[in-house]
Amino acid sequence: xxxxxxxxxxxxxxxxxxxxxxxxxxxxxxxxxxxxxxxxxxxxxxxxxxxxxxxxxxxxxxxxxxxxxxxxxxxxxxxxxxxxxxxxxxxxxxxxxxxxxxxxxxxxxxxxxxxxxxxxxxxxxxxxxxxxxxxxxxxxxxxxxxxxxxxxxxxxxxxxxxxxxxxxxxxxxxxxxxxxxxxxxxxxxxxxxxxxxxxxxx
Amino acid sequence: xxxxxxxxxxxxxxxxxxxxxxxxxxxxxxxxxxxxxxxxxxxxxxxxxxxxxxxxxxxxxxxxxxxxxxxxxxxxxxxxxxxxxxxxxxxxxxxxxxxxxxxxxxxxxxxxxxxxxxxxxxxxxxxxxxxxxxxxxxxxxxxxxxxxxxxxxxxxxxxxxxxxxxxxxxxxxxxxxxxxxxxxxxxxxxxxxxxxxxxxxx
Numbered sequence: 001x002x003x004x005x006x007x008x009x010x011x012x013x014x015x016x017x018x019x020x021x022x023x024x025x026x027x028x029x030x031x032x033x034x035x036x037x038x039x040x041x042x043x044x045x046x047x048x049x050x051x052x053x054x055x056x057x058x059x060x061x062x063x064x065x066x067x068x069x070x071x072x073x074x075x076x077x078x079x080x081x082x083x084x085x086x087x088x089x090x091x092x093x094x095x096x097x098x099x100x101x102x103x104x105x106x107x108x109x110x111x112x113x114x115x116x117x118x119x120x121x122x123x124x125x126x127x128x129x130x131x132x133x134x135x136x137x138x139x140x141x142x143x144x145x146x147x148x149x150x151x152x153x154x155x156x157x158x159x160x161x162x163x164x165x166x167x168x169x170x171x172x173x174x175x176x177x178x179x180x181x182x183x184x185x186x187x188x189x190x191x192x193x194x195x196x197x198x199x200x201x202x
Numbered sequence: 203x204x205x206x207x208x209x210x211x212x213x214x215x216x217x218x219x220x221x222x223x224x225x226x227x228x229x230x231x232x233x234x235x236x237x238x239x240x241x242x243x244x245x246x247x248x249x250x251x252x253x254x255x256x257x258x259x260x261x262x263x264x265x266x267x268x269x270x271x272x273x274x275x276x277x278x279x280x281x282x283x284x285x286x287x288x289x290x291x292x293x294x295x296x297x298x299x300x301x302x303x304x305x306x307x308x309x310x311x312x313x314x315x316x317x318x319x320x321x322x323x324x325x326x327x328x329x330x331x332x333x334x335x336x337x338x339x340x341x342x343x344x345x346x347x348x349x350x351x352x353x354x355x356x357x358x359x360x361x362x363x364x365x366x367x368x369x370x371x372x373x374x375x376x377x378x379x380x381x382x383x384x385x386x387x388x389x390x391x392x393x394x395x396x397x398x399x400x401x402x403x404x
Binding site for chain 2: 065095098
């Protein structure tokens, strides 16, 4: 088993933090995404959409998509539960995971991707959309802050994958000057707590 | 238990098809999204991001996000499994579900949302991005067709939620003139099969 990894992108970090929380060690093979190795024909045999990370199982199966990789490890090692501990919790975690992805992580990623030189010639860029998604991400931070008033973590009383997704999204926002505003005290308190966990350095 | 539903959007259909496949009946309460009832303060108490569908549990918990709702029903009634039957299958289904969402469903939705009058004043529109996402969706149909050559369904030998997501995405593409191309025989064969299931009418 091994993971095709990169230190230069938010999604591989999501998987590394998840594994650190589980206490699972998996050999990592770096992929040079700056040189676009992931966009070549050889890597696309592992993942048709060319993204990292990709998990290679011992039977040769490739699992792409960060959350699919995390879910695999949740299945083979349920403790500590990072997707929720029962049917209702798992639905609530999935809800928050998706709210954070659709309203924060994707906007943060677009704010970078849609205008940065790194993606020039790699995707069809629309710089005006980068600006709109920056505003959308800032709107999301506002309501997430309000919603966090009564809760310790994103999806409730327990640390879950939704916290990991929110943390990597906010941290990646730096490159686009998207940040927790000074009056967003709940988000700041939450971000300080999740960032202080040893897993945050993974 | 009930579901806040709409006949006018692709995501509520995703949940209805899923429930039909499971043979589960849930009372549906229509929400007038054309009149933007979902964007009002009252509905936002149920779902802060204002989307439909929303599942209301008997204990008063609200579960928003289509896939979170589907996952809840998978948990309380595992048969037939629509998220995969074991750890590896569940990872593969999650991978395909996300590939379809990120590369097809979101582009199809953006091709409509980013330019249609329905969303004028509701979101920050960038019409140039609608055009780019139409092209991205068409690119996705091409590689999905190639990838389907050796398989009956999107994620393997069994019908799963990834097939539902792909079907509702392709069907919603009609409003933006995104369609399976005449030479995409694998996609056409797959689409005919999933559309012939009774659940497709849900």
